[in-house]
Amino acid sequence: MSSATIAELRESLRAIQGDGLKRRPVLPFGVAALDGRIASGGLRLDSLHEVAAASPDPSDDAAATLFMAGAAARAWGPVLWVVRRRDLFAPGLYQAGLDPDRVLYAEAADDAEVLALMEEGLRHRGLGAVIGEVKRAAMPNTRRLQLAAEGGKTIALLLKRHAREGGNPLHVPSAAITRWRIGSAPSEPLPVEGVGRACWHVALVRQRGGEPFETIMEACDETGRLALPARLADRTAAADGADRYSYVEAA
């Protein structure tokens, strides 16, 4: 039996077993520390991903927003962003690499409409990313989105915002492939006055076919890429004058 036949048989077997994650179109982060720990080696393009802020604080919320904006910026085509309120600030998204010419905004009246508009965008197949902001999405709704995304090349990102009554928005069961929790972390200390490059707590709370993990990453740069923070001296010590000097020397 030739090797080609065996490869074909293996492929059909993989298709039956459903573990063909690796060969699906994937949007990698470009950081081995992240991609290596995600089962699909990056964000799968044809599926739904959930992102939530670590807390209702505006800064954490902005971090989650920029995380999605960076992913959409690295995707291939136009982006549909479905919002509930018009509070996005496009110059800030532009600094995460999302060009304003690529983004089409839609304002939905309620969560159900957000999901319906997202599904419309996913079924169109001409978009690179579809982003929605909801407070609640039940299992059937997310499954619907996941089914709409299957077979295309449109990445679906769902920002789950914190409801007024509290509770973890990622605790609701969902059909999303990955679920992320993003929060702000103290920035890298600088040898001079000022705010260094922003850092985020990036936690992959749950993923299909993989283990959850948690790490600290540098925030998106102007092309939407995350980076691994450089190993620095202890932060509290760095605030000291002598240590700061030694850091400059080391650099």
Place this chain on the structure above:
Amino acid sequence: MERTDIATSRQLEGEVARRNSEAISHSDKPGRRSEASSDDSGLARVAAPLANAAAAEHAIACSVPRGGGWRPGAKWAREDTSARVSEHLDTPRHGKAKVAAQIAALPAHQRPPLRELGRRSEAAASPFRAMPPDEATGGQPFRPPGALPKSLGPSQSVPPRKREPRATRDSARDSGPPPARGNGAPPPLVTSLKHGSRLVIAAACPAARAFGLTPGMAITQARALVPDLDIRDADPAGDAADLLRLATTAARRWTPLAAVSGADGLLLDITGTAHLFGGEAKMARRIVRLLARLGYTARVAVADTPGAAWATARFRRPGEGRGRYAWGNRPAQHPSGPGLRRGDGFVIVPPAEHPAALAPLPLAALRLDPAAIDALVHLGVETVGQLAAMPRAPLARRFGDALITRLDQAHGRVAEPLDPVIPPEPIAVVQRFAEPIATAEAIEHWLGKLMLHLVTALTQAGKGARMIELVADRIDGVPQHLRIGLARPSRDAAHMLRLITRRIEEIAPGYGIDTLALHVRRADPLGAQPFEERLEERAADIAPLVDALANRIGDARLWRIQPVESDVPERSLASAPPLADAARPTARLKSDDVRQLDRGVDLHPWHPRWPRPARLLRRPELLDHVIAELPDQPPRRFTWRGETHRIVCADGPERILGEWWQRTAEAQSVRDYFRVEDEAGHRFWLFRRGDGERPETGDLAWFIHGAFG
């Protein structure tokens, strides 16, 4: 002109049987205004009690210098508040107090300035033109003491547009000396047009013409003649569009053959339609009245040929007729006719009498070349009659065919076809049913058939639909409407059908639908479309998606963001329609523009590195308990929404100055923006109002404007 000629020409014309009416319009409202100002019948009645009061006041005590109290004939006393004043005069009171009470009883804007009361402590009004309001200081606009703010003047109506230079010149000739304007009268209005390198008057209102301002005069000269002249930009394109709309209206209402004639006239072929409106005179009167309601003064002439109608309407003053023509200036019989003034109206030249009507008119009435007119005047030929009496052959040899053709056109010996305005026809397809339909499947089936017809109709018209309305007439007479919009002009039947069938459940069929109709409510030109061919993988067009979303949530809730060059964060972006051109418009610079020297790359209006938050608060929120060093240190601590943040590190300030060209109030204002990070690693965008040194830049309050990730 021999009678046989006319008869022949009439017979020739008889086949076309053309009688033309020409309407000229120009704005009429200023005219009414000037008439109103000349009404002084109540003056004597008012003056008598005022004079008595003045005498009484003199008798009591008068300490005003130069023997002048307030003058009984002062301008302000002539205003139409005289009734109220005389009423007050009846009540016996004491002199000064009484006058003060009278003045106090007047509305604020009608009170006489102190100068008119004889006190000289107040400066006289500047004889020069009022300065524009000083934007930078934020002060009140300068206004001479006697002048009123425009919004407070007596009911004034701004004329929509001047139309006819010729009419203005005529009126200027027959007007008397410049009328004195009362305090409340609006300033004379002219429109200005750039002619070569200088600004000239394009049209002038009657008040301005009374001051001797004529179209073609330089604006600088006009301004020197009349200091407080109201000058606005002329809009020839808008005028032409209005005239075309008027012609379209005429083509829909009065005659199928209506044409635009020049910049200020319409030619209507009323052959066979005049009797529908009660005859030529009645029809002409109706036209004049309708135009008067729209704000235009029109002069209508009805004659056998377009040339004769053109000449009569423009060059024959109503009232000059010698009993031969029917004149429409009968103000006594139509006192209530809106806008019908003495001097306006219509002229009807009886059949076959147009040569006689044309004879006394000047040569310009023949639409001749100005050079030819000059030459003819040089030769002593001044009227059409003289020209018509001259032998034709030498005329043709000297002036060419054009002159003879114009003469013949005016007399009807040569046909002059009109170029009629064709009113746009709405595109619609209708399907009627013998048996009413009620099911969604049946509606969808018939919609599919109708859509094909609609696409055919659109193709023939060279248009693409932007908005389609489905009207389903129910048998109980309650029509059902369904409207879909398209982001881009489209003739794609499948796409439009998909959009409309998605919403078919919104139609309530009731007892059944007996007519389905598809109306194109808005259409844009759309040329021939290539066939869809997919040789290579291409990104799909997002227009269908935009349509689908827009029909679900509405156009207003679907947008795209475009950068705007402004440093103020709220103004640095603007919404645009979803399919707006992505590329920023780059204006072509002239070769001598100094910006040509800038050879740098075209920078994006948004800076990629200056900190900007991902989400902006709708409006900045005030912070409490802020501890910060002046003038330029970031805060050490602040409280927002009841939570205290201690700042670990900060960047800033980024100073953003107010845009004085946007709002006067922010000419001095300053915002100092800081990016701060607190102990928990949360980053915020704060700003302080004011630069910390000059108090006029702000009150040093701290605000939060957004959060960074």
